[in-house]
Amino acid sequence: xxxxxxxxxxxxxxxxxxxxxxxxxxxxxxxxxxxxxxxxxxxxxxxxxxxxxxxxxxxxxxxxxxxxxxxxxxxxxxxxxxxxxxxxxxxxxxxxxxxxxxxxxxxxxxxxxxxxxxxxxxxxxxxxxxxxxxxxxxxxxxxxxxxxxxxxxxxxxxxxxxxxxxxxxxxxxxxxxxxxxxxxxxxxxxxxxxxxxxxxxxxxxxxxxxxxxxxxxxxxxxxxxxxxxxxxxxxxxxxxxxxxxxxxxxxxxxxxxxxxxxxxxxxxxxxxxxxxxxxxxxxxxxxxxxxxxxxxxxxxxxxxxxxxxxxxxxxxxxx
Amino acid sequence: xxxxxxxxxxxxxxxxxxxxxxxxxxxxxxxxxxxxxxxxxxxxxxxxxxxxxxxxxxxxxxxxxxxxxxxxxxxxxxxxxxxxxxxxxxxxxxxxxxxxxxxxxxxxxxxxxxxxxxxxxxxxxxxxxxxxxxxxxxxxxxxxxxxxxxxxxxxxxxxxxxxxxxxxxxxxxxxxxxxxxxxxxxxxxxxxxxxxxxxxxxxxxxxxxxxxxxxxxxxxxxxxxxxxxxxxxxxxxxxxxxxxxxxxxxxxxxxxxxxxxxxxxxxxxxxxxxxxxxxxxxxxxxxxxxxxxxxxxxxxxxxxxxxxxxxxxxxxxxxxxxxxxxxxxxxxxxxxxxxxxxxxxxxxxxxxxxxxxxxxxxxxxxxxxxxxxxxxxxxxxxxxxxxxxxxxxxxxxxxxxxxxxxxxxxxxxxxxxxxxxxxxxxxxxxxxxxxxxxxxxxxxxxxxxxxxxxxxxxxxxxxxxxxxxxxxxxxxxxxxxxxxxxxxxxxxxxxxxxxxxxxxxxxxxxxxxxxxxxxxxxxxxxxxxxxxxxxxxxxxxxxxxxxxxxxxxxxxxxxxxxxxxxxxxxxxxxxxxxxxxxxxxxxxxxxxxxxxxxxxxxxxxxxxxxxxxxxxxxxxxxxxxxxxxxxxxxxxxxxxxxxxxx
Numbered sequence: 001x002x003x004x005x006x007x008x009x010x011x012x013x014x015x016x017x018x019x020x021x022x023x024x025x026x027x028x029x030x031x032x033x034x035x036x037x038x039x040x041x042x043x044x045x046x047x048x049x050x051x052x053x054x055x056x057x058x059x060x061x062x063x064x065x066x067x068x069x070x071x072x073x074x075x076x077x078x079x080x081x082x083x084x085x086x087x088x089x090x091x092x093x094x095x096x097x098x099x100x101x102x103x104x105x106x107x108x109x110x111x112x113x114x115x116x117x118x119x120x121x122x123x124x125x126x127x128x129x130x131x132x133x134x135x136x137x138x139x140x141x142x143x144x145x146x147x148x149x150x151x152x153x154x155x156x157x158x159x160x161x162x163x164x165x166x167x168x169x170x171x172x173x174x175x176x177x178x179x180x181x182x183x184x185x186x187x188x189x190x191x192x193x194x195x196x197x198x199x200x201x202x203x204x205x206x207x208x209x210x211x212x213x214x215x216x217x218x219x220x221x222x223x224x225x226x227x228x229x230x231x232x233x234x235x236x237x238x239x240x241x242x243x244x245x246x247x248x249x250x251x252x253x254x255x256x257x258x259x260x261x262x263x264x265x266x267x268x269x270x271x272x273x274x275x276x277x278x279x280x281x282x283x284x285x286x287x288x289x290x291x292x293x294x295x296x297x298x299x300x301x302x303x304x305x306x307x308x309x310x311x312x313x314x315x316x317x318x319x
Numbered sequence: 320x321x322x323x324x325x326x327x328x329x330x331x332x333x334x335x336x337x338x339x340x341x342x343x344x345x346x347x348x349x350x351x352x353x354x355x356x357x358x359x360x361x362x363x364x365x366x367x368x369x370x371x372x373x374x375x376x377x378x379x380x381x382x383x384x385x386x387x388x389x390x391x392x393x394x395x396x397x398x399x400x401x402x403x404x405x406x407x408x409x410x411x412x413x414x415x416x417x418x419x420x421x422x423x424x425x426x427x428x429x430x431x432x433x434x435x436x437x438x439x440x441x442x443x444x445x446x447x448x449x450x451x452x453x454x455x456x457x458x459x460x461x462x463x464x465x466x467x468x469x470x471x472x473x474x475x476x477x478x479x480x481x482x483x484x485x486x487x488x489x490x491x492x493x494x495x496x497x498x499x500x501x502x503x504x505x506x507x508x509x510x511x512x513x514x515x516x517x518x519x520x521x522x523x524x525x526x527x528x529x530x531x532x533x534x535x536x537x538x539x540x541x542x543x544x545x546x547x548x549x550x551x552x553x554x555x556x557x558x559x560x561x562x563x564x565x566x567x568x569x570x571x572x573x574x575x576x577x578x579x580x581x582x583x584x585x586x587x588x589x590x591x592x593x594x595x596x597x598x599x600x601x602x603x604x605x606x607x608x609x610x611x612x613x614x615x616x617x618x619x620x621x622x623x624x625x626x627x628x629x630x631x632x633x634x635x636x637x638x639x640x641x642x643x644x645x646x647x648x649x650x651x652x653x654x655x656x657x658x659x660x661x662x663x664x665x666x667x668x669x670x671x672x673x674x675x676x677x678x679x680x681x682x683x684x685x686x687x688x689x690x691x692x693x694x695x696x697x698x699x700x701x702x703x704x705x706x707x708x709x710x711x712x713x714x715x716x717x718x719x720x721x722x723x724x725x726x727x728x729x730x731x732x733x734x735x736x737x738x739x740x741x742x743x744x745x746x747x748x749x750x751x752x753x754x755x756x757x758x759x760x761x762x763x764x765x766x767x768x769x770x771x772x773x774x775x776x777x778x779x780x781x782x783x784x785x786x787x788x789x790x791x792x793x794x795x796x797x798x799x800x801x802x803x804x805x806x807x808x809x810x811x812x813x814x815x816x817x818x819x820x821x822x823x824x825x826x827x828x829x830x831x832x833x834x835x836x837x838x839x840x841x842x843x844x845x846x847x848x849x850x851x852x853x854x855x856x857x858x859x860x861x862x863x864x865x866x867x868x869x870x871x872x873x874x875x876x877x878x879x880x881x882x883x884x885x886x887x888x889x890x891x892x893x894x895x896x897x898x899x900x901x902x903x904x905x906x907x908x909x910x911x912x913x914x915x916x917x918x919x920x921x922x923x924x925x926x927x928x929x930x931x932x933x934x935x936x937x938x939x940x941x942x943x944x945x946x947x948x949x950x951x952x953x954x955x956x957x958x959x960x961x962x963x964x965x
Binding site: 181209316 | 362373506513517754756757758773886918919921941942943944945946948951955
């Protein structure tokens with residue numbers, strides 16, 4: 001008798017579970033849309049008092065998987081930054097299963113949607129998206145170009161190198177910046193000479209990002225290019241080249257910098273002295289004496305002393 | 320040409336060249352500081368610039384704001400110039416300059432006010448008073464109220480349908496105002512409210528470009544100029560001894576019993592002329608002239624029946640009270656002018672008051688006395704598709720508002736307080752809770768605050784100019800030279816030991832593609848704010864705090880004192896004095912930039928003189944670069960000490 005009851009209960013639970021599962025899978029798109037909309041209101045809520053409900057709502061939407069992707073892409077037209085970030089967060093959690101719909105969305109007419117899809121594809125970082133991203137890398141809208149190049153860098157696939165190099169010449173600073181950042185992420189020596197050129201870029205985002213990108217590259221090929229950059233007419237290019245040399249800080253780099261101490265160009269001498277102090281605050285290489293013999297200007301000395309102190313105590317970033 | 324004239328020309332030319340050379344040499348300390356520090360960091364002042372097209376540009380962007388976004392450092396020169404514009408007794412000059420700044424990008428010409436034609440300029444009123452000067456003045460005012468204002472409003476709104484006109488005083492107003500109940504809304508109610516406001520904004524965008532605010536603002540400025548000119552003469556007459564007031568108010572000798580007084584000049588419906596005694600005014604007025612006494616005004620306004628309102632009070636300690644929104648120097652779809660020449664006055668307003676230009680021109684000009692201004696939302700120098708001014712030329716004043724107050728500029732709007740004398744107190748906030756971020760802080764969005772509707776409509780210009788006195792400024796969330804979305808907010812305080820207290824987004828803070836600046840020229844000042852303040856730019860924005868003199872104290876917790884965030888630019892410059900800088904979180908302050916969109920922001924901390932004390936990244940006599948993308952600071956002695964003072 002007990003066994004019969006047990007079997008009946010188990011059967012009932014199974015039937016109920018199967019019925020519920022069938023109902024879930026048979027949900028009409030309208031029902032699904034409604035469900036996504038209602039959870040999304042919570043997932044994208046910014047109010048302080050609802051903050052602890054946000055993450056579970058995001059998880060719940062991500063669990064819906066690929067079927068949640070088209071409605072979420074449709075929401076990319078939102079004017080709310082908070083909603084936009086929430087969508088990207090959910091799609092990233094869904095991951096590769098979201099790719100087919102995201103790639104399809106790259107052919108939509110709204111540049112804002114394409115830009116946000118590129119952003120998401122970069123966050124998912126699946127190389128299956130590379131060719132599609134290359135397809136929008138020359139888009140009319142500069143933000144689409146910026147975010148497609150950015151995504152290609154994040155994915156790190158070498159098929160993107162040519163597109164990245166091409167973007168170094170873009171008329172918009174933000175796109176050049178994206179190219180510089182991506183070049184730093186791509187494991188390719190082809191980009192080195194371009195990155196050195198970018199040290200003199202008119203857009204600070206590209207220029208300063210180039211310093212960081214160059215530091216990811218093989219120094220053997222880099223040093224010669226940097227030495228050449230020191231002859232540049234652009235003061236900023238030479239200054240940043242010295243900064244990179246200071247950060248490399250090996251013997252060869254220090255030799256190049258010490259040569260600049262006697263370049264006869266006041267600005268370059270000071271910049272070289274700052275780079276030397278940053279690289280070698282303890283004067284292991286023995287350049288400090290010549291620095292202080294050479295530089296007498298009050299503010300230049302303050303910069304040099306500050307660079308030495310900063311590098312020495314580790315509180316600050318070495319210049 | 321004679322030898323003499325050639326000699327004169329050469330002399331003039333050489334003098335001009337010499338002056339130009341001197342100007343070139345005379346670079347401001349802050350500019351020198353910026354050159355030095357940016358060079359140290361591998362930057363250049365020109366790097367401080369933003370594009371116009373991070374979003375599709377809308378048709379409401381002010382060309383002044385757009386230009387300053389391209390060159391944010393020019394904000395310093397802009398507020399310095401504005402500070403020198405005001406001339407005592409002539410607020411219309413300041414108004415005219417600000418009107419110029421309300422040109423929209425791409426606008427090639429500005430519309431004029433309506434000009435009365437032929438008989439319109441001199442409609443036949445029967446004279447009631449005997450004083451010719453008074454009659455002449457009243458006749459001119461009647462032309463403005465009966466002809467110029469209504470016709471200029473028509474010009475402003477001509478292409479709009481009746482429904483669209485109604486939208487302006489209903490749904491659009493809802494976008495600006497807040498409800499105390501919102502604090503208790505459910506998540507669904509909040510979402511619904513947010514979506515409703517988005518919908519309103521979208522609806523408004525559809526027709527807002529048809530609105531031409533220029534005619535009505537110009538009409539208001541023209542009228543203000545005339546009022547100040549003519550009342551000068553009238554006030555002079557009243558100074559002519561004990562009988563002057565009686566003579567001034569003398570009326571025509573005989574009136575038949577069945578006379579309709581509304582046909583007489585000065586006795587039209589909605590008009591009142593008050594004598595030297597204490598008078599009481601109650602209702603919706605078009606024109607009041609009161610020549611003396613401690614008067615009480617209980618005023619109301621119906622936005623469904625827009626009209627110009629002119630109130631002129633010559634003297635006495637007066638009490639002005641709102642019985643509805645849109646009163647007391649409030650131009651709602653029209654012009655509102657309130658001029659009070661003397662006395663310690665009290666202004667108790669509701670919303671859209673005390674120098675509020677809401678699709679119009681509103682000015683409150685108080686020439687003297689210790690005054691108190693109280694209001695709620697869109698008050699005390701606030702402009703939306705209009706110009707709102709509060710000019711106070713004397714006394715120790717108290718300003719108290721809740722939201723969008725004290726120098727607030729919304730879409731195609733400019734709002735400004737100009738206070739020229741006295742130690743003043745500015746308080747904004749404390750009513751509407753900041754439910755998004757905190758359960759114990761209130762939104763202020765005031766005190767030199769520019770605001771736009773992100774991402775559909777660019778904002779305006781909001782500012783405070785305070786020229787003298789030890790002033791006290793208090794805001795909570797958003798205030799004191801801050802901004803949101805393609806707008807500009809500023810405070811320019813010229814003198815006095817001032818106290819600036821806020822909590823977040825304040826004291827030279829730009830957020831989301833906008834500009835905020837606070838400049839203080841002299842005095843030993845105290846700055847306190849918790850975060851995103853004291854020279855902070857967030858999301859392609861610039862925030863500048865510039866203090867030129869005095870021994871100042873700066874205290875903040877985080878993301879402040881020259882902090883760039885999300886590709887923004889934050890700058891703090893202190894030109895001289897023995898200063899103290901305190902920071903709680905040194906990881907994101909005092910010359911800090913954080914990365915967003917894979918690249919950095921810019922934070923520039925500059926102290927150009929004095930022996931200073933630091934808690935944070937800074938050090939006296941030092942250049943530093945923080946471990947951030949990208950920022951740093953310097954503390955140097957740029958200005959040589961004056962040897963004669965030793």
